[in-house]
Amino acid sequence: MARLPAGALMQRAAAGLAAACADALPRVYGSRVTLLTGSGDNGADTLYAGARLARRGASVTAVLLAPDRTHPEALKTLLRAGGTTATATDAAPLLQHADLVLDGIVGIGGKGGLRPEATHLAGLLAASPATVVAVDLPSGIEPDTGEVHGTAVRADLTITFGTHKPGLLIDPARAYAGSVRLIDIGLAATLPHTPALESLQHADIAALLPRPTGESDKYRRGVVGIAAGSTRYPGAAVLAVAGALRGGAGAVRYVGAATDAVLARFPETLISHTGPKKAGRVQAWVAGPGAADDPAPVAEALATDVPVLLDADGLRLADRDTVRTRKAPTLLTPHAGEAAALLGISREEVEAARLTAVRELARRYDATVLLKGSTTLIAAPDPDTPVRVNATGTPWLATAGSGDVLSGLAGSLLAAGLSPLDAASAAAYLHGLAGRYAADGAPTSAHDVAEAIPRAWRDITT
Numbered sequence: 001m002a003r004l005p006a007g008a009l010m011q012r013a014a015a016g017l018a019a020a021c022a023d024a025l026p027r028v029y030g031s032r033v034t035l036l037t038g039s040g041d042n043g044a045d046t047l048y049a050g051a052r053l054a055r056r057g058a059s060v061t062a063v064l065l066a067p068d069r070t071h072p073e074a075l076k077t078l079l080r081a082g083g084t085t086a087t088a089t090d091a092a093p094l095l096q097h098a099d100l101v102l103d104g105i106v107g108i109g110g111k112g113g114l115r116p117e118a119t120h121l122a123g124l125l126a127a128s129p130a131t132v133v134a135v136d137l138p139s140g141i142e143p144d145t146g147e148v149h150g151t152a153v154r155a156d157l158t159i160t161f162g163t164h165k166p167g168l169l170i171d172p173a174r175a176y177a178g179s180v181r182l183i184d185i186g187l188a189a190t191l192p193h194t195p196a197l198e199s200l201q202h203a204d205i206a207a208l209l210p211r212p213t214g215e216s217d218k219y220r221r222g223v224v225g226i227a228a229g230s231t232r233y234p235g236a237a238v239l240a241v242a243g244a245l246r247g248g249a250g251a252v253r254y255v256g257a258a259t260d261a262v263l264a265r266f267p268e269t270l271i272s273h274t275g276p277k278k279a280g281r282v283q284a285w286v287a288g289p290g291a292a293d294d295p296a297p298v299a300e301a302l303a304t305d306v307p308v309l310l311d312a313d314g315l316r317l318a319d320r321d322t323v324r325t326r327k328a329p330t331l332l333t334p335h336a337g338e339a340a341a342l343l344g345i346s347r348e349e350v351e352a353a354r355l356t357a358v359r360e361l362a363r364r365y366d367a368t369v370l371l372k373g374s375t376t377l378i379a380a381p382d383p384d385t386p387v388r389v390n391a392t393g394t395p396w397l398a399t400a401g402s403g404d405v406l407s408g409l410a411g412s413l414l415a416a417g418l419s420p421l422d423a424a425s426a427a428a429y430l431h432g433l434a435g436r437y438a439a440d441g442a443p444t445s446a447h448d449v450a451e452a453i454p455r456a457w458r459d460i461t462t
């Protein structure tokens with residue numbers, strides 16, 4: 001992100017910060033505020049905000065990480081307002097007895113984790129009962145990727161300026177930010193034209209969802225083929241069909257070994273007793289959930305000229321060169337473990353660097369990739385397309401089979417004519433919202449999530 005000189009923008013940032021701190025304190029007058037002030041503009045923000053709080057009667061002390069490189073004007077302003085300074089060696093009692101701590105060690109200029117002195121302060125802060133407000137972003141997280149290298153500040157509240165940074169949206173860094181409040185300081189004209197990330201909201205998703213018209217019939221609305229399930233895992237087929245039936249396609253066609261289980265639950269499913277190749281008219285295939293070790297249906301689906309979504313076993317069974325060279329688009333929907341296997345790295349490495357992982361998979365497979373988990377990310381094969389971060393969801397979705405529901409839902413949207421990027425984005429959004437409704441603060445099941453999809457759809461579109 002381009003950096004701008006201080007000045008008016010910094011004053012706006014400081015005003016917003018001071019107002020947020022005042023909201024977070026029972027009262028400003030007489031409260032004890034400690035500033036963790038680094039040598040950059042992020043530190044200067046704390047000094048200007050601290051000056052505003054000092055003028056309102058707070059007792060404000062700035063712990064200066066680099067006393068000789070502190071922003072001189074900002075420091076003068078704090079001192080004039082009655083604030084005081086301390087060095088890092090005196091920080092322990094100041095942090096322990098503060099009501100509120102403003103973290104301005106580093107902002108968007110901090111890369112590669114905190115340096116030792118800052119690490120020490122972050123450790124002391126973790127043991128403090130004070131409310132921690134991070135300036136722009138919590139110090140120590142990687143602003144542009146959401147990675148965390150070593151110790152980082154854990155904030156209760158982050159006041160961010162102008163735009164959300166990727167690190168505030170992607171785990172693991174996201175978890176360090178607490179609640180995030182965006183303040184508009186007039187940066188819009190200076191932000192990059194194409195963002196690195198985008199996060200679709202209700203109205204964006206509503207505009208993508210298919211709507212039947214007077215001319216619609218089941219074939220025009222799209223037929224989604226589900227090649228899933230096995231004698232070992234029949235439930236995966238049932239759940240993928242459950243998701244597909246709620247995804248906007250006009251019909252769901254099933255091929256596989258779980259016909260009886262699928263029909264028992266969903267008699268409206270069309271059944272084909274062949275593989276995908278001869279199954280009849282289908283506008284998009286979902287291949288892989290519960291497929292166990294049979295590569296044939298996956299290979300047959302990939303040999304068609306319609307979009308294919310590969311999930312679960314399908315990811316393992318598919319041939320990478322076939323995916324890369326097919327003409328019709330492919331959508332991959334791995335969780336972190338599956339992504340790790342495809343990339344030849346560990347699950348932990350994927351979870352620590354989700355943005356890199358999803359981009360790399362999209363590049364290697366020349367496919368759209370939806371990486372599931374605590375932060376769901378969707379990357380298109382074109383590296384210049386912003387990665388999408390899903391805004392809905394709940395950890396209650398981490399329940400067996402909920403991924404199968406997602407694959408059916410996304411496949412149905414593909415069959416209805418959405419591009420892989422839009423189908424994946426809309427499916428993740430609906431699925432996350434349905435997960436929240438189904439769970440409502442208590443454990444839920446994949447089937448409940450599927451049944452909550454229509455409510456999520458209605459909420460988005462009405």
Ligand SMILES: NC(=O)C1=CN([C@@H]2O[C@H](COP(=O)(O)OP(=O)(O)OC[C@H]3O[C@@H](n4cnc5c(N)ncnc54)[C@H](O)[C@@H]3O)[C@@H](O)[C@H]2O)[C@@H](O)CC1
Binds near residue numbers: 005114137
């Ligand atoms: N237009 C803008 O971009 C605005 C930026 N503002 C603030 O300016 C910040 C960016 O300021 P800067 O570019 O000066 O950068 P930072 O203040 O984020 O960090 C740079 C300073 O931190 C030190 N540092 C770097 N990495 C470190 C590490 N790992 N551990 C400890 N110290 C480290 C460096 O020596 C450098 O002096 C934003 O985050 C925001 O708070 C606001 O004032 C509003 C306007």
Ligand SMILES: Nc1ncnc2c1ncn2[C@@H]1O[C@H](COP(=O)(O)OP(=O)(O)O)[C@@H](O)[C@H]1O
Binds near residue numbers: 312372400
């Ligand atoms: N910690 C989490 N927070 C939010 N959502 C999660 C979390 N863990 C998993 N999920 C979501 O739950 C679903 C699980 O899918 P998946 O791992 O494929 O399960 P399964 O293979 O059992 O169907 C995905 O939509 C994923 O994004």
